[in-house]
Amino acid sequence: MFASFTRSRRRFADCHDLSRRLSKGIGLACALVLAGPAVTARAEEPALSPAQTVSVPVDDAQIEAALGKLDALTQDVLERSGVPGLAVAVVWKGKTVFAQGYGVLAVGDPASVDAETVFQIASLSKSLAATVVAGKVGEGIIRWDDPVVDHLPGFRLQNEAVSEMLTLGDLFAHRSGLPDHAGDDLEDIGFDRAQVLERLRLLPLGSFRDSYAYTNFGLTAAGEAVARASRSDWASLSDDVLYQPLGMSSTSSRFSDYMDRDNRALPHVRESGTFESLYQRQPDAQSPAGGVSSSVNDMAKWMALVLGEGAFDGKQLIGKDALLQATTAQMISSPQHALDARPGFYGFGFNVGVEPTGRVTLSHSGAFALGAATGFLMVPSLDLGIVVLTNAEPFGVPEGLARSFMDVVEYGALTRDWLAGYEQLLAPLMKPVGTMAGKPAPVDPKAAGALADYAGSYENAYFGPAKIVSGNDGLVLEIGPKGQTFDLTHWDGDTFVFEPRLENAPAGSRSLVRFERQNAEDAKSVWIEYFDEHGFGTFERP
Structure with missing residues (x-):
């Protein structure tokens, strides 16, 4: 997250x-x-102690x-x-x-x-x-201990040695070192399987084979490798x-x-x-x-x-x-x-x-x-x-x-x-996420710059390009291969918010969007809280 x-x-x-x-x-x-059920064990039939092992x-x-x-x-x-x-x-x-x-x-x-x-x-x-x-x-x-790259040669993680040793079993047991739910954030905004798997190489790795982190796309990579091996x-x-x-x-x-x-x-x-x-x-x-x-x-x-x-x-x-x-x-x-x-x-x-x-x-x-x-x-x-x-x-x-x-x-x-x-x-697990979730808007916020100061294209190695579009009703964030859009609401100064409603964002979630400007010039970058789980939340002007 x-x-x-x-x-x-x-x-x-x-x-x-x-x-x-x-x-x-x-x-x-x-x-x-x-x-x-509403029925519970009767008083004369007490529940077993949870720690008690009995026959x-x-x-x-x-x-x-x-x-x-x-x-x-x-x-x-x-x-x-x-x-x-x-x-x-x-x-x-x-x-x-x-x-x-x-x-x-x-x-x-x-x-x-x-x-x-x-x-x-x-x-x-x-x-x-x-x-x-x-x-x-x-x-x-195939075998459970087959290296994934034997069947999916292009698949890589951030550490090349781990990439070479990583097996099908490692990915099915969630012991690859990939962070928890790696790649789910990309799927959320429309990336397909191949695009997500290719970008996993950018994510920081934990300890290989001695740390457990549940990953949908790690397991998916193993499934894809088995399918390739099976033609x-x-x-x-x-x-x-x-x-x-x-x-x-x-x-x-x-x-x-x-x-x-x-x-x-x-x-x-x-x-x-x-x-x-x-x-x-x-x-x-x-x-x-x-x-x-x-x-x-x-x-x-x-x-x-x-x-x-x-x-x-x-x-x-x-x-x-x-x-x-x-x-x-x-x-x-x-x-x-x-x-x-x-x-x-x-x-x-x-x-x-x-x-x-x-x-x-x-x-x-x-x-x-x-x-x-x-x-x-x-x-x-x-x-x-x-x-x-x-x-x-x-x-x-x-x-x-x-x-x-x-x-x-x-x-x-x-x-x-x-x-x-x-x-x-x-x-x-179903509570709203984001630092601004449930918070009232500032009573006396600082004014934003001209909307045109924020509009434009921004780049990110993991999420790809994002656009900030200036319209009659304010700013709109456009992101992902399908151009998913989120309306931005001014919060305070160069800070805006938006309310995602996605698989990983329950109702009421609210994310910060902070633009970086110098001397009242056009924004040079934008930081989006919702996309910063692994440190990829900053999008730069090209």
């Missing part, structure tokens, strides 16, 4: 640390959360009982959260044992969500992408390796396919306390990391494949050993925050956790601030998994519902109100 934007933005697809802090070690994968047997009858309560749990979450629509599926012993939709495709439209409704699944795409790559590893086309494009490769063999007929890595579906859930954001469908996220640039659309029926087939160690309906579709590497802890994604807490781990595109019962979990969450929140949670030792897809901005519904279900599975009752807990922890 940027200066003050930096700590608030772009955490929507990955919240390992928040979920760990909420559960104090209870395994729940990262994502956006809203949780469970809690779970038999078929207990899982069947939890399945019998899932509809009520879901109805409760739907009512309490107010999300327009969601769909849930559970797979157990290789079979889909629950698949149901709730609510509507869009506010104001009576069309109902069902198990075939297609949602944008955001960062759940990473786990599917890892499965695709595992398929090619199993075929011997395909990413979307077609995903079709050929995963979607078609599994019969995932409603799933695609192409945005155009999502838009062509009749049974499509529209994204929603909260405006003044109510949900509205105002924006549409177009994630093709980061398709391997966040561009998949799917239904819970299709996602249940994929979960059965993963729980089956790459086998589905008696056929080995993905190499067992290759998939095991993806679902094995590769990096500590969130260190212990307390003496009795468990760390969080990341594999290749999967979160890997450990329950207080000692059971291993696989999970991931996904979200678009412009209107999607998704999550899955699998317990391989129980051969059980749940996926929840919603059409609303993130605030914990998928994770909370999944966690509530698994509580009932493992303990027979809820150990806490997951919805309330996750909503409280995730609320800061």
